[in-house]
Amino acid sequence: MPEHTWRPKKSSNVLLHYQIQEYIRRKISVGEWPTGFKLASQRTLAQKFEVNRSTVVTAIEELMADGLLETRIGSGTRVANHTWNVLASNPPDWEGYVKSGVHAPNLAMIQEINRAEVDPTIIRLGTGELSPDLLPAESMKSMMAMEDASHLELGYVEPKGSLMLREAIRDHLKGKQIEVSPDSILIVSGAVQALQLIAIGLLKRGSIVLYEVPSYLNSIHVFQSAGMNLLGVPLDGEGMQTEAIGRLKRQKDATLLYSIPSFHNPTGTLMSERRRMELMTVSEEASLPIIEDDVYGELWFDEEPPAPLKANDTQGNVIYIGSVSKSLSPGLRIGWVFGPEPVINRLADIKMQTDYGSSSISQHLVEKWIRSGVYQTFIEQTRIRLKERRDFVVELLNKYFTHIATWNIPSGGFYIWLELKGDVSITKLLHLALKDGILLNPGMVYDKLDQNHLRISYSYASKGELERGLRRVAELVNMCTNE
Numbered sequence: 001m002p003e004h005t006w007r008p009k010k011s012s013n014v015l016l017h018y019q020i021q022e023y024i025r026r027k028i029s030v031g032e033w034p035t036g037f038k039l040a041s042q043r044t045l046a047q048k049f050e051v052n053r054s055t056v057v058t059a060i061e062e063l064m065a066d067g068l069l070e071t072r073i074g075s076g077t078r079v080a081n082h083t084w085n086v087l088a089s090n091p092p093d094w095e096g097y098v099k100s101g102v103h104a105p106n107l108a109m110i111q112e113i114n115r116a117e118v119d120p121t122i123i124r125l126g127t128g129e130l131s132p133d134l135l136p137a138e139s140m141k142s143m144m145a146m147e148d149a150s151h152l153e154l155g156y157v158e159p160k161g162s163l164m165l166r167e168a169i170r171d172h173l174k175g176k177q178i179e180v181s182p183d184s185i186l187i188v189s190g191a192v193q194a195l196q197l198i199a200i201g202l203l204k205r206g207s208i209v210l211y212e213v214p215s216y217l218n219s220i221h222v223f224q225s226a227g228m229n230l231l232g233v234p235l236d237g238e239g240m241q242t243e244a245i246g247r248l249k250r251q252k253d254a255t256l257l258y259s260i261p262s263f264h265n266p267t268g269t270l271m272s273e274r275r276r277m278e279l280m281t282v283s284e285e286a287s288l289p290i291i292e293d294d295v296y297g298e299l300w301f302d303e304e305p306p307a308p309l310k311a312n313d314t315q316g317n318v319i320y321i322g323s324v325s326k327s328l329s330p331g332l333r334i335g336w337v338f339g340p341e342p343v344i345n346r347l348a349d350i351k352m353q354t355d356y357g358s359s360s361i362s363q364h365l366v367e368k369w370i371r372s373g374v375y376q377t378f379i380e381q382t383r384i385r386l387k388e389r390r391d392f393v394v395e396l397l398n399k400y401f402t403h404i405a406t407w408n409i410p411s412g413g414f415y416i417w418l419e420l421k422g423d424v425s426i427t428k429l430l431h432l433a434l435k436d437g438i439l440l441n442p443g444m445v446y447d448k449l450d451q452n453h454l455r456i457s458y459s460y461a462s463k464g465e466l467e468r469g470l471r472r473v474a475e476l477v478n479m480c481t482n483e
Helices: 016-029 042-049 053-065 094-100 108-116 137-144 163-176 191-202 245-252 273-286 341-354 360-372 374-400 426-435 463-480
Strands: 069-072 076-079 185-188 208-213 229-236 254-259 290-293 318-323 335-338 405-407 415-420 453-457
Touching (some): 108 426, 137 360, 163 185, 163 360, 185 191, 185 341, 191 290, 191 335, 191 341, 229 245, 245 273, 273 290, 335 341, 360 374
Parallel strands (some): 208 229, 208 254
Antiparallel strands (some): 405 415, 415 453
């Protein structure tokens, strides 16, 4: 059984609290839980081990009696600094190392969401990826079994990635009205890595990055951890509002602007063509580079979105990010970034320093998918199935949420931005939902001041799970509304 799913065996002759004791002893003895490590709360451990809290209390008390654990008021239960496995040595202060690391930790709520997402019994109403039912498992098996492996590289590829894949991406992007040379494309391990490379490769500490608020950036911390400062620009129904951008550039000396114009995460907003042109004009006048995150751009339903910002970029002002993580498979970990060639050369050099290139096997597979035309066919099928799911969720919202929330109806992507009416305790709602086996993504993950929104994803959970989950969430919202 994988370590993260360990549970005491209720069919065993060994008492449950003894099994829990041995599990904790083993964690301590092999150094996975070093001196000073803080255990989860007794309630959390009881939920994890699927036992009564009293069973956990008994196990902890006996380990405290053995000198392995200690409890301090206000500090919780920690591994004692006089445990039997460290009496003969002076172990490093790993807690100190952890706290001094340069990369900022995720919010506790995001960490809780990440842990819950590995539980197969959880209904995931906010997960931003394609459902296992939508992933092309059989087609992928066939593609991997293709006899023609003459161009398959099993060693390291060149710094910018497979030339054949970059050429395939160049040809694919012509359908988005984008002209690009393979020399200006870098293959990355997903869009997040592209952002990390930009943060550490192009910006100096203290730089100001403008971004849409709410935003995906608030849940990944790549710019903050590199020492940058984020400054939010409001959204409306047409996308990022452009009026203040020039002023913020002048007053705050903003260095870069980040935007998700097509089917924005988390709001689902589609930036209008008029607003895109305004944004390009303001950006060019202010000499403010744009990072365009277009990972959802191919997932439109009824009408293709306006051309990407990059399609109208004649001055090399836009750094464009794409990926197959949302449109094909997150497990392939393949994305791309392109822009001015000196910028791509710089990012490629840093990527080689950090991981020596993305998986050559994944690059080969993505190139085959694009070249064969199977990728385009799959995208067209996925649009139809996602639209069906969106319509199904809208029906559920009309059925259960009409009197307690308002929402948008997105024209593509994964998300519905649900705004709760009244004074709802979001924290209480999240905990009650998780107790009932339902995982939600609250607005505060994308804007720390947001206490009114939920990001509802129709891309991941099955229709049955969506029905059960949303019906129960509506009940819980009524319970959590302060009169």
